[in-house]
Amino acid sequence: MTEAAVRRTPGTPCWVSLIVHGLSTTQKFYAELFGWEFGPGPQQLGPYVRALIDGQEVAGIGQLPPERHLPVAWTTYLATDDADVTAETIRSCGGTVAVGPLDAGEAGRLAIASDPSGAVFGIWQAAAHLGTALARVPGTPVWNELVTRETSTVAKFYQAVFGYDAEAVVSADFDYQTLHLNGRPVASLRGVGRALPRDRGPHWMTYFEVADTDVATARVVDLGGQVLQPPRDGSNGRVATVADPEGAAFTIVRSEDR
Structure with missing residues (x-):
């Protein structure tokens, strides 16, 4: 297992x-x-x-x-x-x-x-289905992040429901919190203010692992999807936000530790 x-x-x-x-x-x-x-x-x-x-x-x-x-x-x-x-x-x-x-x-x-x-x-x-059964290989979910207007209010909701410990990044222009369980980071909250897409509103974003972010991004376009945010280097690897042909958005990432 x-x-x-x-x-x-x-x-x-x-x-x-x-x-x-x-x-x-x-x-x-x-x-x-x-x-x-x-x-x-x-x-x-x-x-x-x-x-x-x-x-x-x-x-x-x-x-x-x-x-x-x-x-x-x-x-x-x-x-x-x-x-x-x-x-x-x-x-x-x-x-x-x-x-x-x-x-x-x-x-x-x-x-x-x-x-x-x-x-x-x-x-x-x-019960019989425990959930995602494979991790840290290309094609698997690697992270989940709530994209919202501001994190302080909604963080209290998730803490009350699930008992998270929240670690905030203190910055005048960066609104970010990591949610921890038993001392381990499991998800994050990102406040983007007015940059929140009007057609989506607050939403959870799934990150999928890929072997090469740039190659996978080009493949999305070839398959009829679209690029919402082109490949860029982030704190945890090279990421791009894309959407499938029906418009479902997701983020692809090549982790730095691969």
């Missing part, structure tokens, strides 16, 4: 999922970009597949009903030992629970929620 395929401490990002209009065409895009293969997943909410690398589950993709026209975006799931209790805590702390909690067959129990700023995230109570 890999390091990633263990039961997570509550609050740890444990899965990412995407619900799209064209399931088969989206599978083809990510198969060509990340080398994903696909296997069946729970069908309670409609057609759904799990992306695989070397037979290990790394992400999920589902299909929207034809009559539903919702924004297409990657959703970060945070681990919980009890989805029902966590859902009630989310509500009591000013968040909203839009879907569930409900069972996903024998895989586990989930809910889809949003924080007080409107950023959507999922919670996952693992």
Whole structure:
């Protein structure tokens, strides 16, 4: 069993999922970009597949009903030992629970929620499916970050719900907090103020590992996606923010320790 395929401490990002209009065409895009293969997943909410690398589950993709026209975006799931209790805590702390909690067959129990700023995230109570089963190889989720207007208010929400310790970067022009569990960084919050995209609002961003950021960025364009922020060197590696053909944004990163 890999390091990633263990039961997570509550609050740890444990899965990412995407619900799209064209399931088969989206599978083809990510198969060509990340080398994903696909296997069946729970069908309670409609057609759904799990992306695989070397037979290990790394992400999920589902299909929207034809009559539903919702924004297409990657959703970060945070681990919980009890989805029902966590859902009630989310509500009591000013968040909203839009879907569930409900069972996903024998895989586990989930809910889809949003924080007080409107950023959507999922919670996952693992049963047979523990979540992402592979880490630190190209094509796997490597980090999750909340992009929001300012971090101080929303940080209190996530701390109250999941018990994070938050470490802030103190700067007059940089609003950033890292969320820790048991002394280990697990996610981050980035306040961008007026630079927040008007068409998206606050949102969780998934980072996927790649072998070469520039090559992967060019590949996104070749496959019908678009570049939102071109490759650039960051504190943790070379990153670029891109979108798939249906507009789902994600960030690709070649870590410096690779």
